Amino acid sequence: MKLIFLKTIVVAGILFSFTACNNDDDNNNETNISLAELPEASRNLIESNFTGATANRVVRKNAADNDGTLYEVWLSNNFEIDFDTNGFWTDIDGNMQQVPNALIPEAILSYAQANYSSFFIEGIDKETYGFQVEISNDVDLKFNADGTFIGIEN
Template sequence: MENVKKITRVFILIFILVGGFISAQDRAIHANQLPKTAKNFLAAHFKGIPVSSAIEDREIYGVDEYKVYLNNGMKMEFDSHGNWKEVDGKHQKLPYGFIPAPVRNYTARNFPNTYIVKMEKKRWSYKAELSNGLELEFDRNGNFKRIDD
C-alpha cells in the first residue's frame, strides 16, 4: 500500500509539471494590450512605425516578457512591466534616444563610421552591436568594459 501511495504521488507531480508546461505558452496580443511603459517606449522612439505583431510570453507564474515586431523588421523584447530588454534593428540603425549617453558617446568617438544596430540591457550591463559586427560591452553606468567575441 505504501508503494501505491508513492507511485500515485509521482504521477500527480508529473501531471502538475506537464500541465504547467502546457499552460505556459506564447499568445498573440494587440499592441494596445502591451504595458503602458512599452507603449510609451514605442511612441517615443519608434513613432510612425506600425507594430506588425506583439507576443505575450506566458509562464506558469504569469507574463514573463513581451516581444514586439515592427513593420520595418525591427524586434523588441520587454520585461513583464514593459521595460525594454533588447532592441534588434535587424542591421538597421537604432534611434539613439533610449541608448545611454555614455554608450552613444563612446561608440561615436571610437567607431565613427558605424552605428548601433542592436542593444541589450542586462541586469548589470549593456551590450551594443555595431553595424560592422563588433559587440561592445558596457557596465550599467555605460562605461566601456570590452569588445565581446
C-alpha cells in the same frame, strides 16, 4: 528472423514518429496580443521612437525569460523589441538599422560615437553585467550598468 527484424524496425519507426511530434513546435508558452495590451511604458516607447511603424506581431510569454523578457514586438520597420513585465526594453534589434539615439544610454552613445564614428548602433541588449551593444561593423561591445566600456564580446 526476418520477421523479428521487420517488427523491430516498425516499432522503432513508430517510437521515433511519436518523439518527433512533441510539443516543442507549438507556441503554448506565448500568446498573441494587441499592441494596446502592452504596458503603457512599452507603447510610449514605440510611439515616441518609431513614428509611423505599426506592430506586425505582439507576443506575451506565459513566463518571463531569464533576462526578464515577457513581451516581444515585431514592427513593420523590421525592428524587434523585447520588454519586461513593467514595459521597459530588454533587447532592441534594428536588423541592420540604427537604433534611435534616445534609447541608448548617454555614456554608451558617447563611447560609440567617439570610437566607432563610421558605424552606428544596430542593437542593444540588457545583460546581467550591463549592456551588450552591436555595432554595424559586426562588433559587439560590452558595457557595465553605468555605461562604462568593459570589453569586446568574443
